[in-house]
Amino acid sequence: MNWLIHDYREDDLATVVHLIDTTAELGQESVFSLAECIGALTGRQPAVVAVHDGAAIGAALACTAGERAWVMRIAIAPGWRGLGVASALLRELERRLVALRVRRIAYVLPEEELLGEGLHNAGYTRRPAAAYFEKTEPAAGPSVDLLEELGGRLLPGDLWDKVAGMEAEKSLIERRIVLPLAEPELAARHGVQPPRAIALFGPPGTGKTTFARAIASRLGWPFVELLPSRLADQGNLAAALREAFARIGALERVLVFIDEVEEIAAVRGDRPDSAAHGITNELLKIIPGFREQDERLLVCATNSVRSLDPAFLRPGRFDYLVPIGTPDAAARTAIWRRYAAGRPDVDLDVLVGASELFTPADIEHAARGAAQSAFERDLARPLPGAPEFAGATTADYLAAIAGCRPTVTPAMIDEFTADIATHARI
Ligand SMILES: Nc1ncnc2c1ncn2[C@@H]1O[C@H](COP(=O)(O)OP(=O)(O)O)[C@@H](O)[C@H]1O
Numbered sequence: 001m002n003w004l005i006h007d008y009r010e011d012d013l014a015t016v017v018h019l020i021d022t023t024a025e026l027g028q029e030s031v032f033s034l035a036e037c038i039g040a041l042t043g044r045q046p047a048v049v050a051v052h053d054g055a056a057i058g059a060a061l062a063c064t065a066g067e068r069a070w071v072m073r074i075a076i077a078p079g080w081r082g083l084g085v086a087s088a089l090l091r092e093l094e095r096r097l098v099a100l101r102v103r104r105i106a107y108v109l110p111e112e113e114l115l116g117e118g119l120h121n122a123g124y125t126r127r128p129a130a131a132y133f134e135k136t137e138p139a140a141g142p143s144v145d146l147l148e149e150l151g152g153r154l155l156p157g158d159l160w161d162k163v164a165g166m167e168a169e170k171s172l173i174e175r176r177i178v179l180p181l182a183e184p185e186l187a188a189r190h191g192v193q194p195p196r197a198i199a200l201f202g203p204p205g206t207g208k209t210t211f212a213r214a215i216a217s218r219l220g221w222p223f224v225e226l227l228p229s230r231l232a233d234q235g236n237l238a239a240a241l242r243e244a245f246a247r248i249g250a251l252e253r254v255l256v257f258i259d260e261v262e263e264i265a266a267v268r269g270d271r272p273d274s275a276a277h278g279i280t281n282e283l284l285k286i287i288p289g290f291r292e293q294d295e296r297l298l299v300c301a302t303n304s305v306r307s308l309d310p311a312f313l314r315p316g317r318f319d320y321l322v323p324i325g326t327p328d329a330a331a332r333t334a335i336w337r338r339y340a341a342g343r344p345d346v347d348l349d350v351l352v353g354a355s356e357l358f359t360p361a362d363i364e365h366a367a368r369g370a371a372q373s374a375f376e377r378d379l380a381r382p383l384p385g386a387p388e389f390a391g392a393t394t395a396d397y398l399a400a401i402a403g404c405r406p407t408v409t410p411a412m413i414d415e416f417t418a419d420i421a422t423h424a425r426i
Pocket residue numbers: 162163164165166203204205206207208209210211301335359360361362364
C-alpha cells in the first residue's frame with residue numbers, strides 16, 4: 001500500500017476533523033473530545049496526516065506537557081484499517097514528540113467493562129474505562145541541544161524504502177551494517193561485531209549520500225554530517241575535528257557522515273609538516289576512540305578511494321569498504337518507475353535500455369528535463385478545454401536522455417572496477 005505521511009498543516013483542519021468525526025461513529029473513539037482535538041490542532045500541537053492519491057486516509061495527533069505526551073487520537077479512514085497506516089502514523093508522531101524532548105508517551109484507549117459498579121455510588125459517572133498504554137523513550141536530555149549545535153537531526157523514517165533498486169547493495173548494507181546495529185544483543189550472541197565505521201566509495205551521483213541517510217533513517221538514529229569546509233572556517237581543521245568528535249561522544253546514538261572524505265584524508269605525501277598530514281593523522285587518532293562507544297556509526301563517502309591514505313583504510317579503522325556503483329537494469333527500472341509513476345503508457349524498458357551507465361542523479365536530471373518539456377508544451381496548449389494532459393511521454397524521456405551526458409564514463413567504470421578489486425572489503 002502506498003501512502004505519504006506529512007506534518008499537519010493548517011489547511012488540513014477540515015479533513016482531519018471530518019476523519020475524527022466519521023471514524024468515531026465506527027467505534028474509533030478517544031478519551032479526548034473532538035473539541036480538545038481541534039484545540040490541539042489549532043494550537044500547533046504535533047500531528048501527522050497520511051495521504052493516498054491526494055485524499056487523507058488517516059491522522060494522528062498528540063498534545064505535550066513537558067516530558068509527557070498524550071496521543072489524543074489516531075483516526076483511520078474506513079477501508080484503510082489493518083493495513084499499517086495507524087502504526088506508520090504513530091511512528092512518525094513519536095519521532096516528532098521525541099524531537100520535542102518528550103520522554104513518556106501515553107495513549108489512552110477506551111475499553112468496555114473494566115470498571116466495577118462501586119464508583120457509581122460514590123457519585124462518579126460511569127465512562128468507558130481506559131486501557132492505558134505507555135512507552136518510555138530513552139532520555140533525550142541535553143543531547144537534543146547538542147545535536148542541534150552539531151547541525152544534526154532525525155531524518156524521516158522512510159528513507160530506506162525510498163532507495164529504489166540497488167538490491168545487491170541494499171541487501172549487503174542491511175545484513176552487515178543495519179541489522180547488527182539494530183539487534184546488538186542477538187548479534188553479540190552470535191559473535192557478530194556491529195560495525196562502527198564504514199566507507200562507501202564509487203563514482204559521483206551513485207547514491208552514497210542517499211545510502212548514508214537511509215541507514216540513519218532505518219536505525220532511527222540522528223544524522224550528523226561533518227562538513228570539512230565548515231569546520232575549516234574555525235581556523236584549525238584538525239582541532240575542529242577533534243572538538244566535533246568530542247562533542248559527538250556525548251550523544252547517546254548517532255550516525256556521523258563525512259562526505260568527500262578524500263579531501264581531508266588524502267595520501268599524506270612526503271612533507272610531514274603539511275596541513276593535510278596533520279588532518280589525516282587527527283582522523284586516524286579519532287577513529288579508534290569513536291569505535292569504543294556503542295550505538296554509533298561513522299560513514300565516510302568518497303569518489304576517489306584510491307587517493308585516500310592507505311593507513312586510513314586499514315582494517316582496524318573501517319569495518320567495511322562498500323562499493324556503490326551505477327545502477328543495474330533492475331535498479332534503473334525501479335528508479336525510472338518512480339519518476340514515471342501513474343503514467344502506464346511510458347515504456348520503462350525502453351528508458352532503462354537507453355540509460356545505461358546513468359547514475360540515479362543522471363536519471364533524476366533526465367526525468368526532470370522530460371517533465372519540464374511536457375509542462376512547457378502543456379502551457380503552450382492553444383485551446384482551453386483541450387484534453388487533460390497526462391505528463392511526460394516515452395518520447396519526452398528519450399529526448400531528455402539523449403540530451404544528457406552521463407556523469408560516469410567507461411573509463412571511470414574501469415577505474416571503479418579496479419578499485420573494487422583493490423579496496424572493497426565487504
Ligand atoms: N537508489 C536510488 N533511488 C532513487 N534515487 C536515488 C538513488 N540513489 C541516489 N538517488 C538520487 O540521486 C541523487 C544523487 O545521489 P547521491 O546520494 O547524492 O549520490 P552520491 O552521494 O553518490 O554522489 C540524489 O538526488 C538522490 O536522491
